[in-house]
Amino acid sequence: MGQRWLLLRAPSSNRVYTAEAAAIGAREADLLGEAFTSRPLDAEPATVAGVEYLALTAPGESEADNRLRTALAYHSSAYALFAEESDSRLLPLALERRVNHPSDLISQLKYVGKTNEQFTQMMVNAAACASDNPSALLDGSLRLLDPVCGRGTTLNVALSLGLSPVGVDIDAKDAEAYRAFLTTWLRNHRYKHTAQAGRLSSNGKVHGQTFQAEFAQDKAAQKAGLSQHLTLHTCDTTLVGTLLPAGKTDVVVADLPYGVQHGARTDKLSRSPLELLRRALPGWRRALRKGGAMALAVNLKTTPHDELYAVCAEAGLKPRWPDRVGEMRHRVDNAIERDVALLVRDDYPAQTTN
Ligand SMILES: C[S@@+](CC[C@H](N)C(=O)[O-])C[C@H]1O[C@@H](n2cnc3c(N)ncnc32)[C@H](O)[C@@H]1O
Structure with missing residues (x-):
């Protein structure tokens, strides 16, 4: 069983889309997971300490985890990514893209x-x-x-x-x-x-x-x-x-x-x-x-x-x-x-x- 990862979503500039974005974002994360690790991530919205995240299950193998982390940097609402440790502390995981143009x-x-x-x-x-x-x-x-x-x-x-x-x-x-x-x-x-x-x-x-x-x-x-x-x-x-x-x-x-x-x-x-x-x-x-x-x-x-x-x-x-x-x-x-x-x-x- 892989580790739980929490993806913090960037606030959307469009109020209406924000209301729907969690469910669509979960489906998008699943698509990225299936494409880059060939495994379902079972992504779903989750609230931790009052903050909303997309929770997903990482494969738990270093190579597949790396591929997934790289792919999640491209998720449309990716803002920050954390791995949930066994004592519930959150470990930040870097989200890196090939190019970074001013937003x-x-x-x-x-x-x-x-x-x-x-x-x-x-x-x-x-x-x-x-x-x-x-x-x-x-x-x-x-x-x-x-x-x-x-x-x-x-x-x-x-x-x-x-x-x-x-x-x-x-x-x-x-x-x-x-x-x-x-x-x-x-x-x-x-x-x-x-x-x-x-x-x-x-x-x-x-x-x-x-x-x-x-x-x-x-x-x-x-x-x-x-x-x-x-x-x-x-x-x-x-x-x-x-x-x-x-x-x-x-x-x-x-x-x-x-x-x-x-x-x-x-x-x-x-x-x-x-x-x-x-x-x-x-x-x-x-x-x-x-x-x-x-x-x-x-x-x-x-x-x-x-x-x-x-x-x-x-x-x-x-x-x-x-x-x-x-x-x-x-x-x-x-x-x-x-x-x-x-x-x-x-x-x-x-x-x-x-
Ligand atoms: C929903 S808008 C796309 C908006 C775009 N994604 C944006 O954010 O600026 C649909 C576009 O279809 C274009 N369109 C309609 N008929 C077309 C045609 N026959 N050939 C090319 N473009 C057409 C319109 O000019 C319009 O820009």
Whole structure:
């Protein structure tokens, strides 16, 4: 029997999500545990001396414990981690990540319709764990695409984790706001960087704009191979299949338009993203590699489960864990009942399903 570990959760910036975050955080910890130690952690909320933690059972073997500690540093609400000694004293365990950018990278930009940052990071982790190579999350090699990236919450979360993400959104104002934010942020923090904007074209046809940035914290980081890239395409997401190379994306992470702040743009503006998904999913699937995974956040009030999974099946995508569909369901407000669909291609290796 392994030792009990207690994960202290960081306070969330969003009051509504905080109320739901404990249960979702427990599921996220279980996903990380299963992915990095192949064992269930039985994570659950627990109160110790009046303070709320996520309690979990560590494997109790030094190598697996180390892997778990490394993975828990990426948990979306990880603030501090303790091992509970037999005399009930708490021993702090270091939470270390490969890169550490100033936290205002994800908190500074504020706007109506912004996806909660912790929730977004939970989706990135869940997608990595649903793929057949979760370790790519820890070594910076996870190739992430947000095909409806808005003003870039997923992009910034991915950058903060040391990844080099690609974003696509149709809204030119959002893209401009993101470009201005990132270049100012890089300048203010004195990062070594290059950034350029240009036209997005293929086969002699212009589809929109593109913005690319490459950066590293300093010269030493550059030398150590810690440079990161950012790509933002401003165009219709239905073009992803023609613009991005096939089978080169490890995870697709998307907070779909809810029909409240954002509509789904096809020929018309629609409250439900189903028509957009019908048109865009085949391209997103084409970009995804065989063992990759998708995390799609949907509003169940405009996108009922059965309709969502029917559209996914038409595009050759299936739930990663069919018996756990709906587990991350939570209320955002009166108009939004949110859930996260974890999907893989229908040719995803069968032996890795659990
Ligand atoms: C829920 S928002 C994403 C918010 C984002 N996660 C953020 O925090 O900034 C959904 C996004 O879908 C985009 N969208 C809707 N239809 C689209 C289309 N056809 N192609 C690309 N993006 C589209 C909207 O412009 C909006 O930014």
